[in-house]
Amino acid sequence: MSEISTPYTPASTSTTVTGNETVSLADEIKKYGTAKLIEFLQERDLELSETAIKILEKEEITGQNFFDLTQEELEKWGMPGGPAKRLVKFAKDCKEKKLRAFSTYRSLKEVLVKYDIKSNGTDAIPLFSLQPPKIQDSNKHLGYCVENILFRMKHYGSLVVDSLKSMRNEYVSTILHTALHIAEDETSKEFSMRPEFEIIGEESSGRVNYAITLESSYETNRRGKRKREEDDFDYLRVNEFNKKALVKDSEKYKTLHSGVKKVLGMVVGMLVDRASAEDESPSKKKARVEGYRSKK
Helix, strand or coil: CECCCCCCCCCCCCCCCCCCCCCEEHHHHHCCCHHHHHHHHCCCCCCCCCCHHHHHHHCCCCCHHHHCHHHHHHHHHCCCHHHHHHHHHHHHHHHHHHEEECCCCCCCHHHHHHHCCCCCCCHHHCCCCEEEEEECCCCHHHHHHHHHHHHHHHHHCCCCCCCCCHHHHHHHHHHHHHHHHHHHHHHHHCCCCCCCCCHHHHCCCCCCCCCCCCCHHHHHHHHHHCHHHHHHHHHHHHHHHHHHEEEEEEHHHHHHHHHHHHHHHHHHHHHHHHHHHHHHHHHHHHHHHHHHHCCC
16 A cells, blocks of 8 residues: 655646556656746745755756755755755655645645536535445345344343443444455455444443444434333333344344344445455546446
8 A cells, every 4th residue: 555645735736647546746746847846845844045946946957857866966056965965855755655646636626627527515526325235135144133133132122212322332233243244255355343442431432433323213313302201101112022023923023134134235335335446446446436427
């Protein structure tokens, strides 16, 4: 993986690479004439004196020969040792740094123009919908996931507003681990999931914040606060749902099975899409983007 350099913004400069291709910073600098090269160097923290700048102007140094300069050569032209040494070191660093596509663009508008989109904002970018892989009902990982969820529901009950974060996390963790297994089967690649924070009261943020919200949880949160007796009634109704969901031929079980499969499909779809993108050539990525645009 190439190193990502800190983007710089010389006047009216843009890279012409597409997709995930990268070019070195040196490749961009080689396009500069004397005036633009000096402008670029002055924007860097090189502390070049007026004497050093005048020498570059006098010798008509451009981006093409900037990387051939030596400290001895600069000093021979009358440049002090300090700036001469800094310039040579900076030239060496530029050769090693890589630029990601679009890193030299100065605005979003420039990027959009490249794709024939005339706008200053993201609202004009065509939307596309994720195409999740179809998970068969016979998938062993799906079966294990549903059984695992039912096992917890039998003892915990369904999730309600007052459910502990650690309890909710167990359901989410089950779905995520299952999604990783299915994605590995789909892509023949290995995935990993490492929690970064412990769950400690209100400070929990790592394992709990998986950003997955089930539709039932959304509906519960949308209702807001309710009267105590209404909460009690809903909790009893949830327990009734749990018992029926444990019977595999029941409609409640089928509803749970279908819901879990839908959520898994979306998560697996994102994992597979990300894994596949890493292997795509720039031309394939461009074709995929064009496909999204054509569906606008």
